[in-house]
Amino acid sequence: MRIKTLTMLCGLSISLMFSPLSFAQEAAVTLFAQLPDWSGLWSMMGGTIFDRSTQTGSGGAIDHGVREHPPYTPEYEKIYMKHLALRDIDRYPDVITNCGVPVGFPRILNLPDAYEFVVRPDIFYIVTENGPNTMRVYTDGRKLPAKEDTWGTYTGVSVGHWEGDTLVWETIGLKGSRDNDSILDRTGLILSDQARITTRMRKVNENTLEARMVIEDPKALTKPWNVTKQFRKSKKPGLFMYDYGCAENQRNPVDSATGKTLILGADGKPVN
Amino acid sequence: MKSIHRVVFAAVAITFASIAIQPVLAHHSGAGFSRETIQLSGTVKEFQFRNPHSWIQVNVPDPSGKTVEWSIEWGSPNQLGREGIRPSSFTPGMSITMKVHPMANGSPVGGFVGAKMSDGKTIGKWDAE
Numbered sequence: 001m002r003i004k005t006l007t008m009l010c011g012l013s014i015s016l017m018f019s020p021l022s023f024a025q026e027a028a029v030t031l032f033a034q035l036p037d038w039s040g041l042w043s044m045m046g047g048t049i050f051d052r053s054t055q056t057g058s059g060g061a062i063d064h065g066v067r068e069h070p071p072y073t074p075e076y077e078k079i080y081m082k083h084l085a086l087r088d089i090d091r092y093p094d095v096i097t098n099c100g101v102p103v104g105f106p107r108i109l110n111l112p113d114a115y116e117f118v119v120r121p122d123i124f125y126i127v128t129e130n131g132p133n134t135m136r137v138y139t140d141g142r143k144l145p146a147k148e149d150t151w152g153t154y155t156g157v158s159v160g161h162w163e164g165d166t167l168v169w170e171t172i173g174l175k176g177s178r179d180n181d182s183i184l185d186r187t188g189l190i191l192s193d194q195a196r197i198t199t200r201m202r203k204v205n206e207n208t209l210e211a212r213m214v215i216e217d218p219k220a221l222t223k224p225w226n227v228t229k230q231f232r233k234s235k236k237p238g239l240f241m242y243d244y245g246c247a248e249n250q251r252n253p254v255d256s257a258t259g260k261t262l263i264l265g266a267d268g269k270p271v272n
Numbered sequence: 273m274k275s276i277h278r279v280v281f282a283a284v285a286i287t288f289a290s291i292a293i294q295p296v297l298a299h300h301s302g303a304g305f306s307r308e309t310i311q312l313s314g315t316v317k318e319f320q321f322r323n324p325h326s327w328i329q330v331n332v333p334d335p336s337g338k339t340v341e342w343s344i345e346w347g348s349p350n351q352l353g354r355e356g357i358r359p360s361s362f363t364p365g366m367s368i369t370m371k372v373h374p375m376a377n378g379s380p381v382g383g384f385v386g387a388k389m390s391d392g393k394t395i396g397k398w399d400a401e
Contacts, residue, residue, distance in 0.1 A: 113348065113350060239354055248322045249327070250324065252324075264343075265379060266380070271380075272304040
């Protein structure tokens with residue numbers, strides 16, 4: 001009798017294991033089906049000026065005289081002016097040039113090279129080839145942690161939810177300019193550790209994703225700063241993302257004494 | 273042995289130069305490179321198809337007959353790989369003519385613009401500048 005019961009239980013277990021879909025799997029598949037398709041390889045449109053809508057001066061972020069105009073407080077405008085002055089004499093090295101720190105948020109939405117935007121029911125990932133860098137936005141219903149439970153990181157802490165086909169997320173816990181190693185672009189734009197960013201991301205057409213950010217920062221900004229970044233989907237099918245070992249063949253170290261980005265010649269010695 | 277050919281292009285090239293360098297040198301600024309375009313002929317020594325930037329080492333004879341090793345900086349292998357460039361695109365011993373944005377201080381280093389192989393095949397922005 002006992003053996004018969006055990007045999008029945010084993011049979012039931014095996015049939016459950018091999019049933020097409022368990023209840024949990026079915027629920028997950030249903031949730032996936034409700035999400036938009038953001039698959040493929042994407043690239044940021046435009047150059048790496050973070051806020052092109054307020055740019056003055058012509059060229060890219062490294063070109064002398066180029067700047068943006070966030071609604072900075074006098075204190076942060078002064079810091080930005082200092083960065084611009086160093087950039088204009090080629091002594092404002094990009095903090096990522098030494099291959100040691102992530103770009104953080106919101107700069108992760110301001111990078112060259114390929115992007116993947118991975119949509120799941122419980123989480124959204126931004127994966128960038130450049131860096132490489134990863135950002136996580138939790139969409140499983142959790143709340144943002146209390147301020148005292150964050151301590152300032154490059155990418156901060158993000159939670160989000162879906163409003164139709166739009167992903168809305170909030171980010172706090174950014175380290176900002178605390179350690180002088182987190183910038184928004186090579187003009188030297190920065191935020192403080194008080195920044196709170198609300199991002200709304202959606203497909204505006206089949207091949208374009210748009211991220212609209214509202215940046216609030218009581219220490220650095222006098223009012224909310226609106227910045228929009230767009231991404232174009234590659235039309236080439238079957239492209240691969242590759243790893244990006246920033247330190248693999250590093251021939252552009254920063255001279256810590258001068259802030260100058262060096263260029264190493266054939267003999268491994270600086271030529272500039 | 274071919275000699276160095278320096279061809280300085282007109283103001284149009286200056287405009288293209290800033291556009292050509294910036295997206296390619298994503299890892300650091302293009303400071304140090306001139307916006308003029310020069311042409312070099314020589315022999316490929318090594319193609320460093322590695323991140324964050326690729327470098328092409330080319331032996332170029334100077335006007336006195338002495339060989340100078342130039343370092344030509346290009347994009348990341350990831351970017352270039354998706355555009356069809358492979359480690360075998362430049363092999364040691366290959367004769368080549370290149371267009372580059374040289375260092376402003378005269379050092380034998382430059383930013384890649386384009387290349388023309390001995391069979392006439394071109395790579396990069398050879399026709400643009």
